[in-house]
Amino acid sequence: MTAPVERVCLTHLQIPLKEPFRISGTEVGLKDAILLVVETRDAIGLGECSPGPASGCESLDGCWIELTERIAPSLLGRTFNSVDDIATLAATWSGGRCARAGAETACWDLLGQARHATIAELLGASSEQLERSIESGLSLGLYPTVVELLKTIETHLAEGYRRVKIEIEPGRDVELVRAVRQHFGDIPLMVEASGAYTNRDLDIFRELDDLDLLMFEQPMAADDIDGLVQLQRAVATPVCLDETANSVERATEAIGRGACKVVSLKLQYLGGFGPAVALHDHCYKHGVSCWVGTIPELGVGRAQGLHLATLGNCRYPTDIEPSPRWFVDDYVVPLIEHSAPGMLSVPTRPGLGFQVDRTKVRRYQVRYQEVGTGS
Numbered sequence: 001m002t003a004p005v006e007r008v009c010l011t012h013l014q015i016p017l018k019e020p021f022r023i024s025g026t027e028v029g030l031k032d033a034i035l036l037v038v039e040t041r042d043a044i045g046l047g048e049c050s051p052g053p054a055s056g057c058e059s060l061d062g063c064w065i066e067l068t069e070r071i072a073p074s075l076l077g078r079t080f081n082s083v084d085d086i087a088t089l090a091a092t093w094s095g096g097r098c099a100r101a102g103a104e105t106a107c108w109d110l111l112g113q114a115r116h117a118t119i120a121e122l123l124g125a126s127s128e129q130l131e132r133s134i135e136s137g138l139s140l141g142l143y144p145t146v147v148e149l150l151k152t153i154e155t156h157l158a159e160g161y162r163r164v165k166i167e168i169e170p171g172r173d174v175e176l177v178r179a180v181r182q183h184f185g186d187i188p189l190m191v192e193a194s195g196a197y198t199n200r201d202l203d204i205f206r207e208l209d210d211l212d213l214l215m216f217e218q219p220m221a222a223d224d225i226d227g228l229v230q231l232q233r234a235v236a237t238p239v240c241l242d243e244t245a246n247s248v249e250r251a252t253e254a255i256g257r258g259a260c261k262v263v264s265l266k267l268q269y270l271g272g273f274g275p276a277v278a279l280h281d282h283c284y285k286h287g288v289s290c291w292v293g294t295i296p297e298l299g300v301g302r303a304q305g306l307h308l309a310t311l312g313n314c315r316y317p318t319d320i321e322p323s324p325r326w327f328v329d330d331y332v333v334p335l336i337e338h339s340a341p342g343m344l345s346v347p348t349r350p351g352l353g354f355q356v357d358r359t360k361v362r363r364y365q366v367r368y369q370e371v372g373t374g375s
Helices: 060-075 083-090 097-115 119-123 127-131 146-157 174-184 199-211 225-234 248-256 273-285 299-308 358-363
Strands: 007-023 026-039 044-049 138-140 164-167 189-192 239-241 262-265 289-292 365-372
Touching: 007 060, 026 060, 026 097, 044 060, 044 097, 044 299, 060 097, 060 365, 083 097, 083 273, 097 119, 097 273, 119 127, 119 273, 119 299, 138 146, 146 164, 146 174, 164 174, 174 189, 174 199, 199 225, 225 239, 225 248, 239 248, 248 273, 262 273, 273 289, 273 299, 358 365
Parallel strands: 138 164, 164 189, 239 262, 262 289
Antiparallel strands: 007 026, 007 365, 026 044
């Protein structure tokens, strides 16, 4: 059992990206996230609320209000004997999933420390799964020219990444993929479309179907399950749910209708570890493979993904990349880095297995609030 929660500290962080991240219709140069520190007399649990530009999550300001006014106060005085206790409390939170993920995952960290178990162990990973390293995949946005894209891939492939994902959009798709194939040959390659296509674009995906891709990630809008079903019937390449999998319920409907063969699990979309495990298990039962995607999050969010990626039905390289890949800095200790070319180690310390660098947290702080007795 955890000791009762005495205080919740929330810090809005803002860290610049090393280069703008571009997807269809969006460009981002700064990363905003909310670090949650949930304190008991014995331990602190870390969580991260990390909405992204195309995440389908609520705004960061909306998350801040939900966390400070409703979710954080509900944690005070709580103890947790099991993950079911966490799920029972999380079910009472009416806010968006990114806000819920920030608090729910912090509670898992506390429970893991109380039990002297890693989060991966709480998730039910086997001893074999706990011992394996996690494959790290390279994720790239849109670039102004094909030459810039190819140069960026070449630079990062030298670091050992286990697969490459490139963003596509209407008018910049088949030729981009062909250029990558011609330049790099038979590398593991997939595309992400961020919902930019419709069922009028099936011929584009039929052309892409001949280019030996791992999957098409979210080719159509999140709620266009009809279009996704049509596409999966038209091609052999697996369709992967991303934004469509922002709830267990909608993902279950899509899987049942044959809209996909793969699902990207994102803690921020789903609201935490509990729903992510439920979707993972449903996918396994129905013959649908999984992998762990990212927003991308900052350090705590990415560390959480390492634990999730130990589950047995996670069969593709993750989008989790080392701390220096996206951002000019990070706030976790130790920094997340490749343990071998293209590989990431699963934390072995109880709970999350990471701490925060308080100096860096203060450096990148935009606002701060404490919720607790007397606050």
